[in-house]
Amino acid sequence: MTVQVILALGVFLTAYVLIATEKLPRMTTALGGAAAMVLIGATNDAGMFFSAESGIDWNVIFLLLAMMIIVGILRQTGLFEFLAIWAAKKARGYPFRIMVILVVITAVLSALLDNVTTVLLTAPVTLLVCERLAAPPVPFLIAEVMASNIGGTATLIGDPPNIIIASRGGLTFNDFIINLAPIIAVLLVVFIGLCRWMFRSAFRFHPDRAARVMALNEKEALGEKSLLIKSLVVVGLVLIGFVARPVLGFAPSVVAMLGAGLLVLLARLEPRKVFGDVEWETLLFFAGLFIMIGSLVNLGVIDAVGAAVASLIGDNYDAAAVAMLxxxxxxxxxxxxxxxxxxLAPITHDLVEAGGAAAKPLWWALALGADLGGNATAVGASANVVVIGIAKRYDHPISFWTFTKYGLVVTAVTIGLCVPYLLLRYYLL
Known part of the structure; x- marks a missing residue:
């Protein structure tokens, strides 16, 4: 092992520890790590910006950017606030019914948009509804963020890890729907049952407080109707473009950018409203992360790890899928x-390339494990961190252990159900 490899591994592991412990902002850590990789000669400008194997994955960056722009414009319409108030009224103020509707709405929106954006939009309105009901908001917020992580697992765009997996594995929007949506539908039903048990003390019904919710007018949340119609049409076209990729031949990032460009032209909003919701720090974090991992690819570290894992697995891809999950x-x-x-994506790519069709389910094991495992603790997924921040800002703090005691239960149950799904669907039937 050369000095350069040792230095690169040191940089990478240090960055990982800083990201996991949040001692520094994630963007700062990722860009600092990328700069260190350049300084030790592990990568260069060609490797960072132009290499398909070791450079920044521009498909991921531009897909995220485009969806952030689309959602930012859609947010101006008040649609998300409308849905939350409508849900509360449909439930007639019964707390558990409200939670069920909000969980389903959050899961569906997370599959169509992305989980971080969805919780950013639904959490403040949930706090409003809970205030009117005098219900404890913490159980509702925890349930929503977990539903967003579950629902986001079903599609290519629902959870950022899926975008990375799709780009590295050459997987389509339809691939995710076909392989992951069935089990996610089952898990969502199971999760609702878990919510009824875990948060049972939060479901006390008070008729007078329910009347306050019924007095809300959801239509007042909606803004300009023409903008809402334009936004929904464009979102529909983008989703059609994702599904029709085999026919159109456009990558998801291209479809999303075309949709974002069209909506910007149709919306005619001032730039700060169009780009104000773009999470530039997240995009820069991804860029720095790709550079660090690409540096390990350049030095042969990823190939060496992949080869070692492949020799350990042999032809036992069923056991490998469960282990990956x-x-x-x-x-x-x-x-x-x-x-x-x-x-893990480049290592999984090497395993799938070597194993062919028998190894392809490793992609779904990686997606299910990473996305659903994000529910385990307060720092497991970006959406968790976002919701905890919102709760703290509104004086309803959620401690690490409060979140985690529920998250471990949900993760254990959902992952446990995924094991027979993977084995039965891909290896035993």
Whole structure:
């Protein structure tokens, strides 16, 4: 092992520890690590910006950017606030019914948009509804963020790790729907049952407080109707473009950018409203992360790890899928699932390339383990961190252990159900 490899591994592991412990902002850590890789000669400008193997994955960056722009414009319409108030009224003020509707709405929106954006939009309105009901908001917020992580697992765009997996594995929007949506539908039903048990003390009905919710007018939340119609049409076209990729031949990032460009033209909003919701720090974090991992690719570290794992697995891809599922769930509960998947994706790619069709389910094991494992702890997924921050800002703090005691239960149950799904669907039937 050369000095350069040792230095690169030191930089990478240090960055991982800083990301996991949040001692520094994630963007600062990722860009600092990328700069260190350049300084030790592990990569250069060609490797960072132009290499398909070791450079920044521009498909991921531009897909995220485009969806952030689309959602930012859609947010101006008040649609998300409308849905939350409508849900509360449909439930006629019964807390558990409200939670069920909000959980389903959050899961569906997370599959169509992304989980971080969804919780950013739904959490403040949930706090409003809970205030009117005098219900404790913490159980509702925890349930919503976990539903967003579950629902986001079903599609290519629902959870950032899926975007990385799709780009590295050459997987389509339809691939995710076909392989992951069935089990996610089952898990969502199971999760609702878990909510009824875990948060049972929060479901006390008070008729007078329910009347306050019924007095809300959801239509007042909606803004300009023409903008809402334009936004929904464009979102529909983008989703059609994702599904029709085999026919159109456009990558998801291209479809999303075309949709974002069209909506910007149609919306005619001032730039700060169009780009104000773009999470530039997240995009820069991804860029720095890709550079660090690409540096390890340049130095042959990723290939060496992949070869070692491949020799250990042999032809036992069923056992490998279960190990990938469980290991990814465990690791994603300790560190954010984005850097974890970014690191495992090239290794998984090598395993799938070597094993062919028998090894392809490893992609779904990685996605299920990383996405669902994000529910295990307060730092397991970006959406968790976002919701905890919102709760603290509104004086309803959620401690690490409050979140985690529920998260471990949900993760254990959902991952446990995924094991027979993987084995039965891909190896035993």
């Amino acid at each position: 469980a290991g990814s769930a465990f690791a994603s509960g300790i560190i954010d699932n984005i850097p974890y998947v970014a690191t």
